[in-house]
Amino acid sequence: MSTPVQLTDVRKVYGTGLGAVDALAGVTCGFAAGTFTAVMGPSGSGKSTLLHCAAGLDTPTAGEVQLAGQSLQGLDETALTELRREQVAFVFQSFNLMPALTVRQNVVLPMTLAGKQPDDAWVTEVIRRVGLGERVRHRPSELSGGQQQRVAIARALAGHTAITFADEPTGALDTSTALEVLTLLRDQSRQLGQTIVMVTHDPVAASYADRVVFLVDGRIASESTAPTPETVATELAHLSSTRSH
Known part of the structure; x- marks a missing residue:
């Protein structure tokens, strides 16, 4: 199985x-193709920093990140942007979201910018599955915050990219929409690789993943491969209590 995202001894x-603050203190972690991983930990543990370094949005102080089989070391901003546009959502x-564009136009925008032809049937299906089938012609100003987040999720899923990075994707959603979105993410990994x-x-959100990686103080403290809301x-x-002592 290939490993499209690999961090090796990454420090930030x-x-x-x-x-000086060590946001990441030597993290080595791989994310295999067709897997759905949740990253959790107490506030300030380095979760978003790990995501940003893994996605090439932030440059590690030390260590190496490989994205879609390519080392990010030494890539200039143009090459990085092209790699992200091709491989990452x-x-x-x-x-x-672009305020002047409709829901559908926002969803296909990354493909339009990359010169790709959108898969119209799949775009329609993704918009329907995030619950916005009746809103395709609406603009962001006509949508609630939760509905705007659903547009962002549909946009990420519509392009069939190899990798999706999500930072608190269900934070602004009501429970039923959040579960729908988590199911969609899980299906994307299992069915489309x-x-x-x-x-x-959120322990409930994490329970939809195949694996949970727990960070504490910029280090991987533990992992779970059969997460339930209770175990998470x-x-x-446990990690929060040991950290405070």
């Missing part, structure tokens, strides 16, 4: 001297 230090807490890496603080919550509570 913010600041210098006495004020993102779902962030900020939706990054996508590699999905999701940062979340218990492990988080």
Whole structure:
């Protein structure tokens, strides 16, 4: 099985001297093709930093990141942008939608920019599955925050990219929509072979993943390969308590 995302001894230090903070303190971790991994940990444990370094949005202080089989070391911004555009989709807490475009136009925008022909049937299906089938002609200003997040998720799923990075993708959604979206992410990995890496603080969201990686103070503290909401919550509570002592 290939490993489209590989971090090897990745460190990320913010600041210098006495004020330096190790956001990542030597993380080695791989994310295999067709797997759905949740990244969890107490606040400030390095979850978003790991996501940003893995996605080539942030440059590690030391160590190596490989994305879609290519080392990111030494790539200039143009090459990085092209690699991300071809291989990677993102779902962030900020939706990054274009206000002048409709739901459908926003969903196909990355493909349009990359010069790809959208798969119209799949785009329609993804928009329907995130619950926006009746809203394809609406603009972001006509949607609620939760609906805008669903557009961002549909956009990430519509392009059939190899890798999707998601940072708290269900944070702004009601429970039933969140579960629908998590099911969609899980199906994407299992049926289409996508590699999905999701940062979340929600044990229920994490239970949809195949594996949960727990970070504490910039290091991988433990992993779970058969997560349930209960086991995830218990492990988080344990890590938080050991960290505070």
